[in-house]
Amino acid sequence: MAWKRYFIAFFITVAIFGTAFYIAARIDDQRVADIRAAEDSVSVDILSSETQYELLNNLDCKTISANPILSSELNSLASRLSVAEDNLGATNAEVIQLKERYSLLEIKDYLLMEQVSKKCDLKPVYILYFYSNTGNCPDCAHEGDVLTYLRQQYPGLRVYSFDYNLNLSALRTLISLQNLQGQLPALIINSREPIYGFKSLDQMQTLIPELKTLLATSTATTSTKGF
Numbered sequence: 422m423a424w425k426r427y428f429i430a431f432f433i434t435v436a437i438f439g440t441a442f443y444i445a446a447r448i449d450d451q452r453v454a455d456i457r458a459a460e461d462s463v464s465v466d467i468l469s470s471e472t473q474y475e476l477l478n479n480l481d482c483k484t485i486s487a488n489p490i491l492s493s494e495l496n497s498l499a500s501r502l503s504v505a506e507d508n509l510g511a512t513n514a515e516v517i518q519l520k521e522r523y524s525l526l527e528i529k530d531y532l533l534m535e536q537v538s539k540k541c542d543l544k545p546v547y548i549l550y551f552y553s554n555t556g557n558c559p560d561c562a563h564e565g566d567v568l569t570y571l572r573q574q575y576p577g578l579r580v581y582s583f584d585y586n587l588n589l590s591a592l593r594t595l596i597s598l599q600n601l602q603g604q605l606p607a608l609i610i611n612s613r614e615p616i617y618g619f620k621s622l623d624q625m626q627t628l629i630p631e632l633k634t635l636l637a638t639s640t641a642t643t644s645t646k647g648f
Contacts, residue, residue, distance in 0.1 A: 453509075453515055455501065495526065495581075505519065520584055521587055528592070531581055546575075546578050548578070548579070548608055549595075550581065550582045551596070551608075553586055558605040558606060560605075568625075571622070576635075578632065578635060602615070611631065
């Protein structure tokens with residue numbers, strides 16, 4: 422009778438753990454599917470913006486959409502991807518593929534931003550952020566937190582985050598063009614020279630005086646809405 426009780430207890434334990442793992446796997450699969458759907462949506466929106474720019478290339482800037490750049494959608498996508506990476510692991514093949522697609526979307530958005538900015542004489546404020554999460558960059562996570570806070574405080578700030586270790590030809594080209602030396606974290610602020618190492622919130626605000634312009638623009642927009 423004792424071995425029967427042990428067997429029943431063992432069976433129940435296996436069933437509980439099996440059910441838990443199955444539910445976790447289903448949740449992870451759904452999270453990956455959601456990210457893929459979001460990436461597809463952003464990809465279509467970027468293609469639409471590129472097509473719009475080509476159609477209106479010879480027209481006045483007033484006819485071009487006031488904000489064709491998809492920074493807010495990309496930021497939301499980055500948050501979801503970060504959760505998937507934490508749950509599935511940085512070396513998971515599915516996560517790596519998602520990050521590669523996300524990086525391509527970021528690069529396309531960045532290039533489109535530069536095109537529109539030159540044509541319409543805009544002065545966007547952006548950061549190219551290069552990091553690693555393979556354990557060789559202890560400051561990268563802290564720098565990511567600082568940039569996330571800045572992005573929340575200044576909605577007009579565009580932060581493009583790239584995993585330096587991704588084996589993606591477009592990303593390798595971008596890294597080469599920016600003359601990065603491999604030291605991480607690395608920041609490119611408005612096409613200026615690379616900045617290496619962890620920078621605190623106060624240091625970042627000093628390094629980006631243009632943030633005051635973003636804050637003033639945001640305040641002016643809010644005041645206008647109040648009328």
